[in-house]
Amino acid sequence: MHTLLGDYLLQHLQQTNEGTLPARVFNCLRDAILDGVLVPNTRLPASRDLANELHVSRNTVLNAYEQLRAEGYIQAHTGRGTWVSESLPDCYIEVGPTPISTATTKIDQNCKLSNRGENLLLHAAASPHQWGAFVPGVPDVTEFPHAEFNRIKSRLSRQPDIANLIYSNAGGCLELRQALADYLRIARSVNCETDQIIITEGIHQAVDLVSRALCDLSDHVWIENPGYWGAKNILRINGLSIIPVPVDAEGINPEEQPLIVPRLIFVTPSHQYPLGSHLSLSRRKKLLDFAKKHGSWIIEDDYDSEFRFSCQPFPSLQGLEDNPPVIYIGTFSKTIYPALRIGYMVVPKQLVQPLRTIAAELYRGGHLLTQRALAEFIVEGHYAAHIRRMRLLYNKRHKYLIELIHHYLGDEFLHEYNHDAGLHLVLKLPTYVNDVEISRLALSRGVNVRPLSQYYSGVNAPIQQGLLLGFACVQEQDMIFPFSILKQCLIENGVLTTFHKANV
């Protein structure tokens, strides 16, 4: 048996790992009732059936049912099964929509954060929901060949080299740096030698290192508008002054004669985040010339360039010249899994020694066994094979989601910069709606979409309303139900009439 309720509960159960399993099953069922997913007088599935569908023990479901009954949410009639109560208990715990970010968390007056800490909290945007339809930017972590990687890790960990157990201040495991240099030269046309690579914990640590090692307080940094909130928050807490620069179909588009020269320029040339455009060759050259002329550093964030479906990935900006003022950064979060926390930087030769030293002082090196195993995983060809496989898979999911939008909403909802790439696409909304409201409503019904407006900075910029829909971690058949919920949310927000297009 494969029911909608089962799908709904499975998705919700995966979104949190807080509390015991029976408590989570209880919470999900209660939320389904309070949110109207299960309306009064609906008959609940038999405990044995639901247990099968959720892959939990029957006792877990029985306990949840018993608790729901005790609290008045459901009623059991011997011989006739279990039903959602006609009238819900008066004094249930108020379950409002989960806030889209923790920015609204109330801070105890006594806790006295710093001004920079408070300011960061105001802009906090990391979501507690990192799985299911339609979380953007999360790869399908279940498709990774864990057994293969585990075999390598396990072999190397049995009698590990001492060098892999102690601190490293050489910029990370040598073998991984070698494997990456080879990979990046070929796959991304990056101009680099092994020594130029510094292994990081991911994009955030790379931006943190660069913004502290190369920038002082109030130094200016250009960021794409809209752009990645995570990088902005790091730059912000490190005291940099953020100048949002508009993007168009050719990528970042700064003024010809800017009044303020930035110390740092943060760009996503291969696949602009979040809109999806590609930085044109003429703009790339202009940007490099500008940086060289004014002594600015460019951070090239190449976060998901591996996933381009219709053609070869575009080569990197860094590779256009010899030793350009570019710090190229990448991550395995999108290609392997986020919690692996391994990323890399390719730094200009003159920065290698100082950045290695500063990285060792700030973070101390480590995780060398995992890095060593990853090197072997790459050298043995598993990494390239995994990427090829995922590219096909994501291509299919991408096409399917486009098809859903085309068929049930209309092509006017597809953002024009959506190209055949990446792990998410942008659903464009009319300017008169509030995308934050819509994503809040969708989230309260178990569907995660991120409002596009929250990726914008600055008060004067024209803000496009929209929703980021991640398709990478959702199988095609699992898109349909959440998509119908999303459509319902759009209808309730006046974006569509109920007669608009076909029903899902």
Add this chain to the structure above:
Amino acid sequence: MHTLLGDYLLQHLQQTNEGTLPARVFNCLRDAILDGVLVPNTRLPASRDLANELHVSRNTVLNAYEQLRAEGYIQAHTGRGTWVSESLPDCYIEVGPTPISTATTKIDQNCKLSNRGENLLLHAAASPHQWGAFVPGVPDVTEFPHAEFNRIKSRLSRQPDIANLIYSNAGGCLELRQALADYLRIARSVNCETDQIIITEGIHQAVDLVSRALCDLSDHVWIENPGYWGAKNILRINGLSIIPVPVDAEGINPEEQPLIVPRLIFVTPSHQYPLGSHLSLSRRKKLLDFAKKHGSWIIEDDYDSEFRFSCQPFPSLQGLEDNPPVIYIGTFSKTIYPALRIGYMVVPKQLVQPLRTIAAELYRGGHLLTQRALAEFIVEGHYAAHIRRMRLLYNKRHKYLIELIHHYLGDEFLHEYNHDAGLHLVLKLPTYVNDVEISRLALSRGVNVRPLSQYYSGVNAPIQQGLLLGFACVQEQDMIFPFSILKQCLIENGVLTTFHKANV
């Protein structure tokens, strides 16, 4: 066969993993010749014997010998073996003593670091040498039950939970936080619930989080003098103003009526780093009262409190009161191995939510599979058993090193705060010597000791000369040879006469 030369080479080979093995063997032999460890006309061991001793192939040694011969360092006489040349080549590559820190690395003028970056480089102190006699603060990583830990990791990684593969913003793996709460309550008398624990990458990340989330630029921070360089560097790059506070036999000893109230107080109450005193109860109470009165936060760094040999570990400062203004931080770097990069903070309840959120924004959570495995390792009792075993082992090594000092140098060289604890001890030197010079000389001969004077801050403080000697990662029999080198360095620096005490 077990030769002194073999010991020397083995130690040097372990200190670097840069370059191929033959290149490293060549470099070590060349250094031995240039440093006078192998004097002219010394006969080198047969290649087969040396290969056996170094656990490398005979070809590796033959290649190194051939290269040395080609460059004029050694001469081969058929039938009479291989000898160090009488006169060394004139134009060999100048191999000066390895700098004790990378602070002196010359920076290319074009690389234009930030002022804070340059300032950090000036204070950089992380050593590239992290193994062998007498590196302080490094545990014996070869004694950890890797097979046991690996078995757990491997089982959990085969078909990992999705929740352990994606970002976490709950402060780390729930099971590890639970296991730690139980452990810290019992072993360290810490007052805490699971929710108060935030998993970190280690002490550095904890200090980084606190100094940015709770302190603004130019806020003042008290640090012990002498104190941990790593914490100071993090505080420094985050713009805090450091006030060094002297320590005595009862630990940190601030003025009764300080002119400037600090926002943050960084202390090591259980085992003052690096001198070894223990913060007395009356000082603890005074410090807590002071912090509560003035709204300061105390960071309690409990970095190696597990290793107290003669009595029970002292309970934590944090546990003295209910919800004190204390952020308790600890690490597995000293108890398991440094490259594991797992540490923890116990934060006051009112700080849990904001610090979790800020940590997620700055670092994004991850490494959850390793954290999950560590939880199981602790819960199954392996962690406590490992600590008990290492305590006995370190106790023996500690006693042995004390005995060497007592016998060959004299008890006046033992610092009075050396108690029966930790992973290092302090060798006290007369004020007229230069401990930096001595450690440089010792390092050029393959012995790692850190100069005590470099742990001091501020111009007006009286600076004690001395050397930190780590004993944890050296077996007793492997202490003798490096200790004799160290003694020779002391003699050459006028600390001892050649007739002083017995020969090693």
